[in-house]
Amino acid sequence: MFLFDLHCDTVGRLHDSICFKPGESVFLTKGERLPETDTLLHNHGHLALDRMAGIDWCQCFAIFMPDQYRGPDAIAYFESCYRYFQTQLAQNAGRLAQVQTVGQLKSALSEGKAAAMLTVEGGSALGGDLSRVGRLAECGVRIVTLTWNGENELASGNATTHGFSGFGREAVAEFERAGIVADVSHLNDRGFEELAGFARRPFIATHSDARSVHNHPRNLTDDQFRHIVSIGGLVGLNFCVHFLSDDPDPAFPRLAAHLERFLRLGGEDVVALGSDFDGCDVPSWLGSGEKFPDLYREVCGGFGQGIADKLFFTNAADFFARWEGGM
Template sequence: MKYIDMHCDTVMTIPEKGSSDLLIDNKEVSVDFKRLKESNAMAQFFAIFLMKKFMKLFSKKKLRNDDEYIEHCVKLINEATEKTDYVKLAYNYDDLIKNNNENKISAFLTIEDGRSADSLEKIKKYHDMGIRLITLTWNYENCMGYPNSNPKMRDKGLKEFGRSAVEYMNEIGMIIDVSHLSDGGFYDVYNTSKKPFVASHSNSRELSPHTRNLTDDMIRKVAEKGGAIGLNFCPQFLDKNIKNKDSKIELMVNHLNHIKKTGGEDVLALGSDFDGISGKLEISGCEKMPMLFEALRKDGWTEDMIEKLAYKNMLRVIKDTL
């Protein structure tokens, strides 16, 4: 089964002096190019996560400014794809289809936390660099809006620039990602965006009350816009107990069934959050992705439904947005 995964943090794991070879073959992480090939991946979205200063110090990262770090990460991915003949960067639907027809995996570049995209000129610069998705916020307030992690900010909407950014991203062809965004910001994106948007790595708040997840109304709103919701494999976003440390396939199936029942089968997608999550992961790496599809077959899902989750829905979103 081909699949498209909307979110992994693997680039963040490369040591400061590490080689781009670690994106190709590295069994210490959850995603590498070789295992993407083994698992029959169609496309992987690679997030460039903008760390806070304390996180850089903890992980012994150089204290670059955001633009320098983004350029560093883009260079790593470019170098890695140039070293292989089976992974190639993609920037739109036509690239993805061409790569797939040539038995190549598509790598899409994203930024997690729009804090550095503080002007339309900067957004255009990132687009020119190959970035095709921006997660508008992370866990802190930024130039776009507010996070869903802070109860005092959860109902706040997009800032004025955030609305302008959404409109501009529609215009130039970038995917708007509402994972991490405040509830108020979510509805502002829904009301502002003329194109489909995504929650790249979020689950159902009804089944797991973590604020990173989506309410049933949000699920329906994403579906109404023709967008997609990427199933997150993080234990805390799967269980009723948000302190749970076990990521189980059974819980994933429950979330997918609930999202399908609530928003329909056309909103389903994958957003593993590999290399950005921890705990006891039943699907601990991309090579184990087929285990989820097999569990869905046992649960009574048709092949067409599984294909929609795995790649067809995201193909549509990419075509409609990029």
């Protein structure tokens, strides 16, 4: 089994547990505080390097931007999380390597290391300054989720109804030029429609499920999913219990229903994984990263190994290979 997970909040959760005093952290909306002694190697959250040992794994680690940070505060928060990420990489150099390309990813895996791809959740990381796109690219950021649930300088999330600002349209064009993939998870329907009209390169949804299976604004409509199929994008299945169903602890069939829907909509080469680990409540049987092999076995049993391999790794790796080729 090879694994490529498009979204987790582990770095931000660890960063905030260490860098923010109780009561100050805005990250508590995305998971309980972890002990200050926790690290990327060993922690009490959903994803820890020691517990993932033996899994051939590429993880997108998001720097999550709380909606309330603007301008210099947003930039300072991004830089603080980035420093923390670099510190963890340095401390785990034998186990984990930051990668920006599919070639680097495959090299890391062949050396027995996990591959870490840096992403940003929330375009507010630009601090309202287009020149910051270059800084994000320099840090190795490969994906930017354009909004979180609320509004930022670029556009507006699913808790609101506004569309893109002029700055947001310019920012997407700059991301495309810099080779950074735009991510529509969290964007509202109006924003999705506008982006579909002006984007010049394919965009993706890193961690969203099917709204026709469970009606939640964080999930994609059938038409939105079909659009992502038509542009050769990517959609990561989210493990968040609230996006899967009304069941507080959904079993595999609830998750399988979303995969089945996406496959029926022509998504065999588009479906991927976007666990949202350390950013949401997940089913107990899928409660942390070392359970990925259990999910793989379930998907193999229900859909066949060909689909399981595409879902778990190949579709995401192929997307980035196409993207690097100028798709």
